Amino acid sequence: MNNKIEQQSRTDDTESVDYTISFDSVDKVYGADTVAEESVVALEDIDLDVERGEFVSVVGPSGCGKTTLLHMAAGILDATDGSVQINGVDVQSPQHERKEVGLVFQHPVALEWRTVRKNIMLPVQILTENGAIDKDMSYYEDRADELLSLVGLEGFGDSYPNELSGGMQQRVTISQSLIYNPSVLLMDEPFGSLDAMTKDELNLELLRIWRETEKTILFITHDLDEAVFLSDRVVVLSPRPGEVADVIDIDLDRPRDEDTRGTTRFVELSAELHKHFKSLQ
Amino acid sequence: MIGSAVRKLGDGISGGGRFSIDSDRITRWTLSAFGLVLLIAFWEAVTTVLSLNPKYFPGPMGVVTELIRIWPAIVAALPNTLSAALVGYLLALTLSIVIAIPLVASDRLLNALMPFIIGTNTVPRIAMTPLVIYWVSFYSVSMLYLANYVMAVWVAFFPMLIAAIDGFRSIDEDTENMLEVYGATTWQEFKYVRFKNGLPFIFDGMKIGFVLAMIGAVVGEFVSGTFGIGSQAASAIGRTSIARAFAIVLVLGLISTGVVLIVYLIESKMIFWRESSIMGAE
Amino acid sequence: MSALSERRLALAKRWIKRQFPTLVTGILFIVLWEGIARVIGNNRIVADIGYTVSSLQARADTIVVRVSETFSSVVVAFILAVALGVLLGVIIAEIYTLRQMTMPLIIFAYAVPHPVLAPMFIIWFLVGGSFTLFTFTGPSAYIFPAMTAADAQIAIGINGVSTFGAWVGFFPVFISTITGMNELEERYQHLGTVLGASRWQMVKYFRFWRALPNIASSIKSTVQLSIVGVIVAEFIASSSGIGYQIILAWKTGDLGYMFGVVLVIMLVSYTFFQLAVWTVKYVTPPGSVT
Numbered sequence: 001m002n003n004k005i006e007q008q009s010r011t012d013d014t015e016s017v018d019y020t021i022s023f024d025s026v027d028k029v030y031g032a033d034t035v036a037e038e039s040v041v042a043l044e045d046i047d048l049d050v051e052r053g054e055f056v057s058v059v060g061p062s063g064c065g066k067t068t069l070l071h072m073a074a075g076i077l078d079a080t081d082g083s084v085q086i087n088g089v090d091v092q093s094p095q096h097e098r099k100e101v102g103l104v105f106q107h108p109v110a111l112e113w114r115t116v117r118k119n120i121m122l123p124v125q126i127l128t129e130n131g132a133i134d135k136d137m138s139y140y141e142d143r144a145d146e147l148l149s150l151v152g153l154e155g156f157g158d159s160y161p162n163e164l165s166g167g168m169q170q171r172v173t174i175s176q177s178l179i180y181n182p183s184v185l186l187m188d189e190p191f192g193s194l195d196a197m198t199k200d201e202l203n204l205e206l207l208r209i210w211r212e213t214e215k216t217i218l219f220i221t222h223d224l225d226e227a228v229f230l231s232d233r234v235v236v237l238s239p240r241p242g243e244v245a246d247v248i249d250i251d252l253d254r255p256r257d258e259d260t261r262g263t264t265r266f267v268e269l270s271a272e273l274h275k276h277f278k279s280l281q
Numbered sequence: 282m283i284g285s286a287v288r289k290l291g292d293g294i295s296g297g298g299r300f301s302i303d304s305d306r307i308t309r310w311t312l313s314a315f316g317l318v319l320l321i322a323f324w325e326a327v328t329t330v331l332s333l334n335p336k337y338f339p340g341p342m343g344v345v346t347e348l349i350r351i352w353p354a355i356v357a358a359l360p361n362t363l364s365a366a367l368v369g370y371l372l373a374l375t376l377s378i379v380i381a382i383p384l385v386a387s388d389r390l391l392n393a394l395m396p397f398i399i400g401t402n403t404v405p406r407i408a409m410t411p412l413v414i415y416w417v418s419f420y421s422v423s424m425l426y427l428a429n430y431v432m433a434v435w436v437a438f439f440p441m442l443i444a445a446i447d448g449f450r451s452i453d454e455d456t457e458n459m460l461e462v463y464g465a466t467t468w469q470e471f472k473y474v475r476f477k478n479g480l481p482f483i484f485d486g487m488k489i490g491f492v493l494a495m496i497g498a499v500v501g502e503f504v505s506g507t508f509g510i511g512s513q514a515a516s517a518i519g520r521t522s523i524a525r526a527f528a529i530v531l532v533l534g535l536i537s538t539g540v541v542l543i544v545y546l547i548e549s550k551m552i553f554w555r556e557s558s559i560m561g562a563e
Numbered sequence: 564m565s566a567l568s569e570r571r572l573a574l575a576k577r578w579i580k581r582q583f584p585t586l587v588t589g590i591l592f593i594v595l596w597e598g599i600a601r602v603i604g605n606n607r608i609v610a611d612i613g614y615t616v617s618s619l620q621a622r623a624d625t626i627v628v629r630v631s632e633t634f635s636s637v638v639v640a641f642i643l644a645v646a647l648g649v650l651l652g653v654i655i656a657e658i659y660t661l662r663q664m665t666m667p668l669i670i671f672a673y674a675v676p677h678p679v680l681a682p683m684f685i686i687w688f689l690v691g692g693s694f695t696l697f698t699f700t701g702p703s704a705y706i707f708p709a710m711t712a713a714d715a716q717i718a719i720g721i722n723g724v725s726t727f728g729a730w731v732g733f734f735p736v737f738i739s740t741i742t743g744m745n746e747l748e749e750r751y752q753h754l755g756t757v758l759g760a761s762r763w764q765m766v767k768y769f770r771f772w773r774a775l776p777n778i779a780s781s782i783k784s785t786v787q788l789s790i791v792g793v794i795v796a797e798f799i800a801s802s803s804g805i806g807y808q809i810i811l812a813w814k815t816g817d818l819g820y821m822f823g824v825v826l827v828i829m830l831v832s833y834t835f836f837q838l839a840v841w842t843v844k845y846v847t848p849p850g851s852v853t
Contacts, residue, residue: 098463101462103459109455109459122473126469130469309666313664319664393584404836405794410809415818492676527683534679535671
């Protein structure tokens, strides 16, 4: 983990810790601007900072505003109050760089009429047309090939999404979010609709990809064991209104593998998280 | 709204066979052909055995004889009706897509106009036929046939517009969010997602749209009496000649079926990522 | 204020909010109509609202009688269409061989522009005569004191006009019955097999109910098409009904009356449509109609 140490020392140099994702007393109220509908407080006073290269998971009961939190970081939703910053820039400001953020959804968003390779290239096309990235197309085409092998889809570049299994489609979506090399990856229960075996497999692969690409990852899940297995820190949200109820440091050794889930420390941490979770209800 | 009424007939009708897959297609075709032959034989037999009055209950032979007899008249009348239907159809199709784009691009515009579009689609637009003919005849009596073109557009346009709007709008929330994250412009949304995504809907609209354009043109001819297949069909009432009416139905039905099949074949070729059905939305 | 009335108020607010665009559209339509009429300033090209209303008032009794006639035919057509559509749909969906044998016929009948078939219906009933199921005194007798009960009488019957309306409206119901019945999820099929359900029981307990939402939503199209069928048949065949009144107005060049009649048809059709959809919503399980 040489890289991590280097980054750590660099942040020390600049004195202030540079947070890649930063929520500063963020509130989100739905329906605040309409008259007839009742307003709902989805999130209240969220303070959350994610360091460069950190893997942070957010867990919470359904309806606690996990997805809302993620969508605000992605710039899809506007915070009612407070500010959300990526690399020190407000996501709603024009200075915000879209190429810094990748988003992976619960369901694959592969377009049915595009081949796997073309689906992976879609963000590049849009971002290039809008002048948000300026590298050659051939650079990204090579990168698409690399990504295909990184996520284990060699030889499927010319297949159509309908020809792939759900797990493979999700790999396509992950490649799609990595193609333009964003520094931040936002993931919304990306493995939630997969079977347990595929999920474990993709968990391991995600850790490998994270290690190799050094992304900062904000990961939403309702699977507590998954959160413990993957993360550096786990944030527990309370329901209605969503507030940060707890932050748990996961001090498991890295790199983690199949055996990690069997260690005493994993079981302890998992049990602790379950206990926290139970106390919320 | 109407688009959801009848969607995948292909699913319902071609699926669920109890035959092995390789012989399935042959079996189906054989059955269809056999059914057709059986129907015609039964029809002929009933009219012969019961010795029904051929004027009111003609057998298939009677219809064919009448068709041959009036064939020259049909050939003379057909171009008028078909050009009204076809031109009206293509015009309505183009308009429906061109108008659907700004409506889908702007929520505000869509919200403002949707009640009007749905309302107009709900009422029997065909009831306007005499009014349209009146206006056209006011403009120029010698160009009365223009009313048939107008009716073809007027009847076919709204269902196709709704199909196009439904189609362009039918993208799921995740895809919409994805486009937002990449900062896609409205035009890029259409270019990369909405056009392709809307195609199945538009094709469904095109299938029913042609039949509707034909209906508009034919009813226009019914009422105005301009020379065409519609007025020929109406004249069958005066002669109380079922054979004649039937012969005309046969000709027009085959043409319509042909066009619907062509649209279906183009659809199956273009939309490789999902299965198409012969009968679109009604 | 109690919680309940607060909730009611919120619901009412939402209803008003939802109806608002329709209302605005209606007002806009009226303003636009009158505006255009004023600009053109010729009641023979575009009748203005005043002229239209006075033309309508002058013959209000005829219109009410004719509209009642037309919509009695529509009701008969609609009921026939739904009943036959579901019945034949169930049969065709159940019997695979029959479905394949009638396939070309079904596609042909779907694609043929219905109006060319209208003459056949009309000739047959012209020759064979039509059946009157029952007659009753129409609403016009109560609205207009001067009108005798005999003049206001409405016949509910099976004739060329109503059967043609039924034919036109039949297809959506027929096809969605077939589609819906064949969309039954495999697990129910397996459940039926485990329980040893007979074919009829499968239809009665599963397949028909699976098709119900499809049928319910197709009824929207059927309402519209039954009205279209009846009006088209009245155009070319009968001397009765509101369809014939438009033709009459056209032949006499009475634009005010023509405008009025078209407007009345549109309004009554829209109301009839909403009423039918509401009824279907009421009698089917929740969620069947969207």
